[in-house]
Amino acid sequence: MDDDDPSPAVKRLLGAHMPTAGGLANSLYAGKEIGCTAVQLFTSSPRQWQHTPLSDETIAGFKQAKSKTGIAFTCAHDSYLINLAAYDNTVLERSQRAFLGELQRAHELEIPWVVTHMGAYLDMTLEAGQQKLISSLKRLLEETSDLTAGIALETTAGQGTGLGYRFDQIAEVLEGVGPHPRLGVCLDTCHVFVAGYDIRTPEGFDQVIQEFDKTIGLHRLMVIHANDAKKSLGSRVDRHEHIGEGEIGVEAFSLLVNDPRLLSIPIILETPDADKMHAVNLAKLQRLAAAATMGMHIHVRLFGHYSESDQNDQELAVPSGLSVQKLTDILAERDPNLRDMASICRVAINEEYASLDTTLKEGDVVAFVPPMSGG
Amino acid sequence: MSKITREPIDVIELSSRVEMETNGAVVSFVGQVRNHSRGQDVIGLEYEGYEEMAEKVMERIADEATSRWPVQVAMQHRLGKMQVGEVTVAIAVGSPHRDEAFEACRFCIEAIKSEVPIWKKEFGSDGSYWIEGENRTPIRLQSESVEGNDVPAVP
Ligand SMILES: [Zn+2]
Ligand SMILES: [Zn+2]
Numbered sequence: 001m002d003d004d005d006p007s008p009a010v011k012r013l014l015g016a017h018m019p020t021a022g023g024l025a026n027s028l029y030a031g032k033e034i035g036c037t038a039v040q041l042f043t044s045s046p047r048q049w050q051h052t053p054l055s056d057e058t059i060a061g062f063k064q065a066k067s068k069t070g071i072a073f074t075c076a077h078d079s080y081l082i083n084l085a086a087y088d089n090t091v092l093e094r095s096q097r098a099f100l101g102e103l104q105r106a107h108e109l110e111i112p113w114v115v116t117h118m119g120a121y122l123d124m125t126l127e128a129g130q131q132k133l134i135s136s137l138k139r140l141l142e143e144t145s146d147l148t149a150g151i152a153l154e155t156t157a158g159q160g161t162g163l164g165y166r167f168d169q170i171a172e173v174l175e176g177v178g179p180h181p182r183l184g185v186c187l188d189t190c191h192v193f194v195a196g197y198d199i200r201t202p203e204g205f206d207q208v209i210q211e212f213d214k215t216i217g218l219h220r221l222m223v224i225h226a227n228d229a230k231k232s233l234g235s236r237v238d239r240h241e242h243i244g245e246g247e248i249g250v251e252a253f254s255l256l257v258n259d260p261r262l263l264s265i266p267i268i269l270e271t272p273d274a275d276k277m278h279a280v281n282l283a284k285l286q287r288l289a290a291a292a293t294m295g296m297h298i299h300v301r302l303f304g305h306y307s308e309s310d311q312n313d314q315e316l317a318v319p320s321g322l323s324v325q326k327l328t329d330i331l332a333e334r335d336p337n338l339r340d341m342a343s344i345c346r347v348a349i350n351e352e353y354a355s356l357d358t359t360l361k362e363g364d365v366v367a368f369v370p371p372m373s374g375g
Numbered sequence: 376m377s378k379i380t381r382e383p384i385d386v387i388e389l390s391s392r393v394e395m396e397t398n399g400a401v402v403s404f405v406g407q408v409r410n411h412s413r414g415q416d417v418i419g420l421e422y423e424g425y426e427e428m429a430e431k432v433m434e435r436i437a438d439e440a441t442s443r444w445p446v447q448v449a450m451q452h453r454l455g456k457m458q459v460g461e462v463t464v465a466i467a468v469g470s471p472h473r474d475e476a477f478e479a480c481r482f483c484i485e486a487i488k489s490e491v492p493i494w495k496k497e498f499g500s501d502g503s504y505w506i507e508g509e510n511r512t513p514i515r516l517q518s519e520s521v522e523g524n525d526v527p528a529v530p
Pocket of ligand 1: 154188
């Protein structure tokens with residue numbers, strides 16, 4: 001690992017789902033190359049039931065790659081074919097067996113979590129599908145009690161009869177299985193957004209995380225998938241888009257990488273065009289995170305008699321996530337004449353009236369507008 | 376049709392902008408500098424504004440008026456130094472009927488006073504003040520008048 005970067009107390013782990021062409025270890029080397037500190041991978045072909053056990057060579061090579069690259073977090077994504085809520089017993093049996101393989105391989109590779117979509121209930125009712133899923137999970141956890149790898153249920157987009165697109169559905173499944181140290185959750189930003197959770201504004205984002213915490217519990221959150229969405233809020237159509245270029249927009253990702261509640265949760269990109277674009281999307285997330293550790297710049301404008309203060313018309317470096325209210329405290333500290341400003345003035349951010357508890361963003365122009373006397 | 380200007384306002388020209396053949400009425404409001412304020416003689420005054428925002432807000436007020444009433448609206452607010460009797464603000468409202476024109480005009484001037492970020496500095500017999508709503512605060516930094524341009528003096 002590079003020791004020359006000035007690390008904050010908690011190092012935010014950022015990375016991507018990396019291709020395994022040429023061997024599992026290559027996902028880590030390629031990840032390291034573009035600056036990943038976390039990597040997700042398929043431990044076998046995601047479109048085949050068939051899988052051969054890992055060779056000792058593969059396992060050793062992967063472990064070596066881990067220590068060479070210093071990639072601190074890895075997780076596996078399960079095969080797309082697996083449906084742990086399947087009604088058809090043949091499919092269910094196959095899915096469970098395939099998932100046992102997923103857990104076995106992850107264990108051998110020392111990958112702590114296998115992320116899985118929660119399955120689809122197809123012709124059954126949602127409740128019946130959920131019951132199937134619960135018994136699958138119980139069985140899997142029981143039969144793998146000697147393994148270290150856990151199961152992370154991913155919030156889904158709610159396409160078709162997909163389970164787990166509402167937090168309370170996931171909470172019901174977790175409750176059905178019962179608390180288990182090897183059962184966690186993965187939050188996918190694209191999925192929750194198209195499922196109807198609006199994370200585009202600071203208020204919305206905060207509310208969604210609060211709801212997640214209330215229903216599922218943030219202590220269950222093991223990994224986050226960062227994907228923008230091609231489709232709109234509530235569309236329940238799962239199409240990933242590059243960070244900041246979809247319906248969600250860049251602000252949500254700035255909030256994501258800087259939310260103190262999520263600081264210890266690894267973030268993984270699953271955006272399109274991995275070969276060319278993962279580096280670009282990762283750099284974007286890194287910039288958003290760095291902008292926060294270094295604080296942000298805002299422009300302060302004062303009017304009326306307050307404009308006589310030396311604090312007027314200045315570029316100010318402030319901590320990220322600062323509210324207007326907190327900014328008035330900072331200004332009052334710098335010039336006692338501005339102490340009553342918060343109670344007397346209206347606030348305008350980028351020339352629009354706003355409230356005192358608005359959270360400021362990089363580049364905002366904040367104006368304090370005393371009672372007017374035009375006309 | 377809404378703007379901030381540093382030039383004298385041409386009231387006649389402004390009214391002409393809302394004159395249409397379907398209009399039965401044009402109501403104008405013209406605000407001007409008076410020679411007294413809160414018991415002191417006023418010699419002159421100066422308007423300062425948050426110009427980038429003020430024009431946007433005026434635009435929005437005009438839009439609001441035209442959406443509420445069947446009217447056309449034009450308005451201007453002047454900034455800078457002005458003498459007693461000079462026009463500070465002018466609003467012209469054209470409408471098929473006078474009731475709507477009066478109502479809309481009244482709405483516009485009240486909204487300008489409460490929403491458009493513009494402030495008055497009064498220079499009078501007992502001193503110079505910032506006027507902010509009902510509050511009067513003595514001006515600490517006197518601005519020197521340079522032709523068409525105000526440069527704050529060093530305190
Ligand atoms: Zn995902
Ligand atoms: Zn997806």
